[in-house]
Amino acid sequence: MMSDHTNQDPATEAHWLTWLDWAGTQGIAVPADPAFTQARARVWEASEYVAITAARHPADFAELIASGDLESVYGAGDLAQRLETALASVTDEPSLQRALRIFRRREMLRIIWRDIAERAPLPETLEDLSELADVCIDAALARLHDWTCAELGTPRDAEGRPQRLVVLAMGKLGARELNLSSDIDLIFAFAQTGEVTGSPRALSNEQFFVRLAQRLVQSLASATVDGFVFRVDTRLRPFGEVGPLAMSFQAMEDYYQSQAREWERYAMIKARPVAGDPADRDQLMAMLRPFVYRRYLDFGAFESLRDLKRMIAKELYRRGMDANIKLGPGGIREIEFIGQAFQLVRGGRDPALQVRPIRQVLACLADRDLMPAEVIARLDAAYVFLRLVENRLQAYRDKQTHTLPDDAVNRLRLARSMGFADWTAFAAVLAEHRQRVQEQFDHVFAAPVEEAEPGDINLGMLWNGCHEPAHELELLKASGFADPEVARTRIAQFRDATARKGLSARGHDRLGHLMPQVLRLIAASGQPDRVLERMLRVLESVMQRTAYLAMLSEHPGILAQLACLAGMSPWFTDRIARHPLLLDELIDTRRLYAPLRRDELESELDALLAPVDAEDLEQQMERLHQFAQGNMLRVAAADLTEVIPLMVVSDYLTEIAEVAVARVLRLAFAHLVARHGRPTAILGEDTGFLALGYGKLGGIELGYGSDLDLVFIHGSESVTAMTDGPRSISNEQFYNRLGQRIIHMMTTRTATGALYEIDMRLRPDGTKGMLVRSLASFANYQETAAWTWEHQALTRARPVAGDPALARRFDEVRRAVLCRPRDPEQLRTEVREMRAKMRASLDRTGGGRFDLKQGAGGIADIEFMVQYAVLRWAADYPTLADWTDNIRQLATLARFDLLPGQSAQELTDAYKALRAAYHRSALQEQPKTIPLDQLEAERGRVRELWRALMEDAHREAVNGQD
CATH class of the missing domain: 1.20.120.330 (Nucleotidyltransferases  domain 2)
Structure with missing residues (x-):
């Protein structure tokens, strides 16, 4: 709503009268429509900066009115084109600095007007501000690079390729969420070390780029008679203020792999290249991504962000800054922490979370059902409100502030700029938003507490091992252990193993927090002797991986599920001990006991493989193993708890295998096509290749741990047919290599094991036969040479992956063989x-x-x-x-x-x-x-x-x- 602006501050109205006097002398008419009048009054009241700037530079405001830009939305590329025009005549740094500041002044008048007058919604304001910073950085750097090369020579890599500075925008600019008077956080990097060529003196690439970065910062941030463009903060770079201003990619990678602190991961979420060679920008982001987004679910992020928030709160308390809407309770930073905690935890596994704008992150959390949709809606509404408040605070004097005013005049001005009649009405809405944010923040970041049930025996002392053996045996016996001596020995051996394996201090703390809960759950399981052995096997496999200990600490429910399933079957704990990634599956019981069907399996596998490079065979296999093991675990959990009937267990297990085989075929085929082109003159409409399932796979009767009986056939009938790529090979070679690669991808053991064991002995001529046969050869063999047992096997054979047209032809062959008298x-x-x-x-x-x-x-x-x-x-x-x-x-x-x-x-x-x-x-x-x-x-x-x-x-x- 628009509040009444009839009572104007005399000082700001004096600035308006100054502009009117100038306009009168220039013969410039003032727009007479009421909408302009109301908007002008509201903007002048809310922004002393606009009022003074218009009075001091009246032509700028007049041009904005005449051009219609106050009422218009810029299109893509408009701002960059306008800046190029404004910089057309610059020839040196003083003229560049002056042109940039004049340009910024004009655009800030427009952006603040549209924001306060409610001509632009918040997303447009943030985008316009971010685009303004982007184009100023890029245009200034382009000119400064050329001038620096002319003075110092050209920096080159080892192959002699000229290099350019890569500029990483961090924080709000990185996320394209820049506010009205924000610093811009920048990090400078270059691709390779080397020497500058054509230099009057010996100069390294690092020296060149440090000098160039200094000139860029000065061009943007130095205060002149024309003001500044953007205040620049470079302290987020490696080693902070004591580190070099520009670093090579290799030096940055070494730093982030070995020395970076946890908060730097948090900061790097929003990193975005805004200048530099496109290939270099891509290379840098690919290098940084594994530092930010771990391949596993990294629940240690909650603990780290909890610590970071505690430090911020302590500093705010020391300064008495509870009125800070960015860093204070229920402020903007708490919303960002909520979203970014989930990004750090899950972003490596879910590429959809690898986005920078916080509102996109929140929407993704709702889409993924990671937080309730109504909670996300409240957080989003609070974020919009708080960011508008932030902009109104900063628009007043173009000053970077996040602190609410404490005097009546400025409080009323802020309230009215937000559309409220008075401070009381505004403060009530603000307090409601902040309370909701703080409640949700406290909920997300609450340190997990596992409450003991009344009457529970305190088993924590067993872990500490500080009591007499006889007393410990009594505790174990009272807790239901049938053989207390064996149980006590197992606990002591596990405790000794943790000491020998050199856990970090944090790891010891986490394990010390976990073990009383673990022992309590084991005692309550009904068969504690068996469950103790199985759960300790899992804990021993993960004890040196602090991320998993953090996961168990943050989600005590995982331990409860593990204890439950361990009591039912050793299959679960053995699988999890070998593949700790499977702990992820125990987080959400809705998923754990709800196995996926084919379409859902395909979607999950799409998401798992999306971030993997097409040529990264090892990671493709890792993700495929993770997919198959995780889904088998869900089937087993649903099976044992009788959520699904026994006769559909094999249906689920078979579909998992089929989806895996089909995806391996697709990946292997794409790899070979990229090298050799596609086979020509084939029967079929796609790959011309078919994977046949025999035995349990063909009969849709797979069990846990079943191997896969496969036979491969192809649709090439000509021995002279070749692939159509530049490195052409015969169709026979292509399909043989395809079969070999499929087997390699499915059977090679990686850190997470093998995807499936494959048995190819049912192919024509068994182990002596060709790995892949043509359909015609297969049909001839079945008609003339196959044994009866091979026809028995054929009764259970069916296509499980590959070319649909070839599958139909196979079905005709199979039917003809089976139906003969x-x-x-x-x-x-x-x-x-x-x-x-x-x-x-x-x-x-x-x-x-x-x-x-x-x-x-x-x-x-x-x-x-x-x-x-x-x-x-x-x-x-x-x-x-x-x-x-x-x-x-x-x-x-x-x-x-x-x-x-x-x-x-x-x-x-x-x-x-x-x-x-x-x-x-x-x-x-x-x-x-x-x-x-x-x-x-x-x-x-x-x-x-x-x-x-x-x-x-x-x-x-x-x-x-x-």
């Missing part, structure tokens, strides 16, 4: 004999335990019977070839009444029960066996059906022939 008796004999060979070599039944897969009456018997039935009847019932999984194949056999009685349903029930036990054994990391007295009825029925279908029918057929 067969001699039932010969087929039965060959299937039965293959099963006998397999059982003889693989069955681990014995010692009172039954092999779930290979034992008589186990999973493999069911699979062989289904495969026999599909091959036996597919010629007459082609629908049998539609499916690759046992359950739907059995359902189809039942639909056509091809198995006697309820055999199909009985096999289905037995198969589900056996697979459930198989899954559970995998999660308990036990051999895939069960005691002989378990599932006896199901196993017995499978054996009966095997005899009826595969043996008795054979004897009947033989007897009939006799």
